[in-house]
Amino acid sequence: MAKGTNLKTAELEKISHLDYFNIAVSVDCVIFCYEEKELKVLVIKSDLEEFSGLYSLLGDLVRPDEDLDTASYRILQERTGMEDVYxxxxxTFGSxxxxxxxxxxTTAYYSLIDAKHQKLRLTNNDLHWHPVRNIKKMAFDHKAILDTCLGRLREQVMEHPVIFNLLPEKFSLRExxxxxxxxxxxxxxxxxFRKKIGIKDWLVDLNEMEEDVPHRPGKLYKLKPEFKRKTPRRKSSNPRPQIA
Amino acid sequence: MAKGTNLKTAELEKISHLDYFNIAVSVDCVIFCYEEKELKVLVIKSDLEEFSGLYSLLGDLVRPDEDLDTASYRILQERTGMEDVYxxxxxTFGSxxxxxxxxxxTTAYYSLIDAKHQKLRLTNNDLHWHPVRNIKKMAFDHKAILDTCLGRLREQVMEHPVIFNLLPEKFSLRExxxxxxxxxxxxxxxxxFRKKIGIKDWLVDLNEMEEDVPHRPGKLYKLKPEFKRKTPRRKSSNPRPQIA
DNA sequence: ACAAAAGTGTTATGATTACACCCATGT
DNA sequence: ACATGGGTGTAATCATAACACTTTTGT
Known part of the structure; x- marks a missing residue:
């Protein structure tokens, strides 16, 4: 369609790009679970001598034929054996x-998974769930990545029904x-707390009770199906205004 | 310190990374200004034949010796001649x-600048400010990038005093x-609106009046200096809870 | 009987919304 | 005098925060 002008074709431009093909791209996943009343994150011992003894997040280089989102999903599947995760x-950290x-x-993702369903390949390099609050130092800039993702999780948790990805299907209000x-x-x-959760109208009362608890059992609830978004919500570009 | 074990050194690992050094990394800037009572974004005619006639955002490949944040700042300075911008x-878009x-x-950034202070290098390729609400189609995935950044701006504007970067130093409440x-x-x-702005306590009354307006002049205000954050606020990882 | 947690309501405060009139200035 | 926007207050509703007692179950 377009006549030959001073436009470049993508093919021509490709050549001039070649000089720049020397930055590697990775993804790192901050994979959270909730276990023993603690928020935990999946970490693995760094295999770089520079960071000997320190733990790092799970990450990998992005393959040239792989979407960024796909890459993070791959990491998660490889390490936790889980499908259909949040x-x-x-x-993106680019120093x-x-x-x-x-x-x-590296582009950082966070993920929420139900501790009960994952089957970790706990084979090597001390891959394990580590309580988030104990972590002081990590390999690379992974502590900063963890902090940023935790901050985002805290923001989300107030407004959106994402927290349920960390719980089993049925849970009590205490849990x-x-x-x-x-x-x-x-x-x-x-x-x-109960009032506020009630207002949000996220839950269905299952008319079932906790069992095997050493006290009065509580009712069990589940998340209403319409809020189950394993796929990340797309940010609406038109939130309703909260100013005046 | 560490004895020779099965740890890799970074130097060794570098070699195995070489295969992966074939993804290019760019930044794209969604540069907003406010002019003629409209939100506008800086666009330029795409120089790719594939997108002939379409506009794109301002972006560039990231240099191997340049931080990601620095790259976006560079784009902004090159195009608007402005220092000290938000x-x-x-x-990050990675399909x-x-x-x-x-x-x-590409990693997308958004920027807010005062239309009065920028001196655009309006030299070529129809670089210009385009009203955001007219834009239907752009080169690449730039329309999606624009929408995502506009969504983020809308979120921010509710909670944080960022909007003032789009205004001159002195402004009226109507503006x-x-x-x-x-x-x-x-x-x-x-x-x-005035009540809500009052509660936020972001403004100083300058005890000055608008001039040259064809009606009763309004008072002028400026942003309290302590809220002038041109550098992006670091997300707190400990926002106060808003649940119960 | 005791321990442990479930379940539940009221009051005070602050934010939000809807809404209408007089005032100051320029033309 | 008119047009334009400046400046202001009240009442209704809603969300939030602080706070204590009775009930149910397991041991």
Whole structure:
């Protein structure tokens, strides 16, 4: 269609791009679960001598024929054996010196999974779930990545029904409240918590009771099916205004 | 320190990475300004034949010796001649086929600048400010990038004093309200708006009046200096809870 | 009987919404 | 005098936060 002008074709431009094909691209996944009343993150011992003894997040280079989102999904599947997980992109870290092997930029995702359903390939390099609040130092800039993802999780959890990805299908309001408390590092008033959850209208009362608890059993609830978004919600570009 | 074990050094690992050094990394800037009572974005005619006639955002490949954030800042300076601008990373777009020249992932930033202070190098390729609401189609996936950044701007504007980067130093409450209305595509009640802005306590009354307006002049205000964050705010990883 | 947690309501405060009139300035 | 926008307050509704007692179950 377009006549020969001073436009470049993509094919021509490709050549001039070649000089720039020397930044590697990776993804890192902050995979959260909730276990023993604690928020935990999946970490593995770094296999770089520079970071000997430190743990890192799970990540990998992105393959040239693989979407960024697909790459993070692949990491997650390879390591946890889980399908159909909640995964959301958070931030891309691109400092020059963040990786000792050379220029590697990385896009961080966070993921929420139900501790009961995953079957970790706990084979090597001390791959394990680590309580988030104990973590002081990690390989690379992974502590900053973890902090950023935790911050995002805390923001999301207030407004969107994502937290349920960390719980089994059926749960009591106490379990839900304890999970909020673990994520936010606060303690919440039980009555106000129940009122607020009630208003949000996210839950279905299953008319079932907890079993095998050493106290009065609580009712069990599940998330209403219409809120089950394993695929990351697309950000609406038109949220309703909250100003005046 | 570490004895020779089965750890790899970064130097060794570098070699195995070489196969993967074939994804290009770019940044794209969604540069907003406010002019003639409209939110506008800086666009330029695409120089790719595939997108002949379409406009694209301003972007460039990231240099191997340049931080991601620095790259976006460079684009902005080159094109607008401005220093000290508000710039925030939003999302990284990494579909395989998003660029016809080959595999290019791009990190999108949005920026807010005062229309009065910029001196555009309006030299070529029809670089110009385009009203955001008219834009239907762009080169590459740039329409999606624009929408995502606009969505982020709308989220931010509710909670954080960022909007002032689009205004001159001194402004009236009417100008401020019109700007909110332009960004959010809503109309706001004047009394409620003023009440809400008052509560936020972001402004200083300058005890000056508008001049040269064909009606009763309004008071002028400026943003309190402590809220002038040209550098993107770092997300707190500990927002106060808003649940119960 | 005791321990542990479930379940539940009221009051006070602050934010939000809807809504209408007089005032100051320029033409 | 008219047109344009500046400036202001009240009442209704809703969300939030603080707070304590009775009930149910397992041991």
């Amino acid at each position: 995964l959301e992109q958070v931030h 020059i010196d963040r990786h000792p092997s050379g220029r590697v930029i 839900l409240q304890e999970l909020y408390e673990a994520i936010l590092s606060v303690s919440l008033d039980r009555r106000n | 710039l925030e990373q939003v999302h 395989i086929d998003r660029h016809p020249s080959g595999r290019v992932i 401020l309200q019109e700007l909110y209305e332009a960004i959010l595509s809503v109309s706001l009640d004047r009394r409620n």
